[in-house]
Amino acid sequence: MSKVNAGRHGEPGHPGSPPLRLKTAIHHLFKxxxxxxxxxxxxxxxxxVFVRYVWEMNLxxxxxxxxxxxxxxxxCAIVATAAKNEHIGIEAVVERLPRPLRRVVSLATNLLAAIAFALIAWHGLEVISIAGNQLLPITGIAxxxxxxxxxxxxxxxxxxxLLNVLIALDRRVSVDESLATHGEEAL
Structure with a gap:
């Protein structure tokens, strides 16, 4: 995969673009x-361990x-990794597809992922409302x-x-750039 083109300011695939700046902020926050x-x-x-062995007390x-x-x-590790496009993927299959089809696959998978992740987050609120009142026995923290x-x-x-969808929708960004892994140095 090619590195992001550093000469195109303001474009979604450029490190200075709003979608990539937001992905960078998300990466750093969660990291x-x-x-x-x-x-x-x-x-x-x-x-x-120190207290147990030095003072023979148990915390x-x-x-x-x-x-x-x-x-x-x-x-946090999962989100930080996803923000760098370094999550587990089957790149060998996608790389063999024609370029236009790669963009379609990227759009479709990211759109489906956004919907699935949003639904899981929404249903997580239900779990909190049901089981969130359980208290830890020693500290009493919920x-x-x-x-x-x-x-x-x-x-x-x-x-x-969703940010990946915005990047993939921009035709000014090549397919290879939109699917590129953005290592620590790029973010």
Missing amino acids: WFGIVSLLTMFGTLLTA NWTSEVPNLLFPWLTM MSWAYWSVVVGFAGLALVS
Whole structure:
């Protein structure tokens, strides 16, 4: 796949275009929230081990931190990866299609994905309303904090898919550029 053409400012496939700037912002937001989640879990568990072996005490609440943050870490990683177009895909099949058909496949898959992700996020709200009042036994924190990761994550995936549709609809951007993986250096 070719790199994004750096000479076309304002176009959807250009790093300075609004759709790619928004994808970049989504990538960084979810990446850093995932990093903070991971570091918080690590720091909490490290503290628990230290306290257990140094003062021979047990910090029971530390066992609940991963229950709250691991779903956020997972969803953040999924959205950040999707924003870079580095999710799992079957590129070998798509690359063998004629160029116009590649654009159609990209449009169709991203549109279907946006609809599916939005529906999952919507139904996630139902899960929160049903099971969100469950409390963790030690801290008393509502499990809805963990369930919100599904809603936020799938809403983020729906937005990324819609941005991919906007990029694929722009005829000024080549098919290869619209399907290109945008590594860390491009975002």
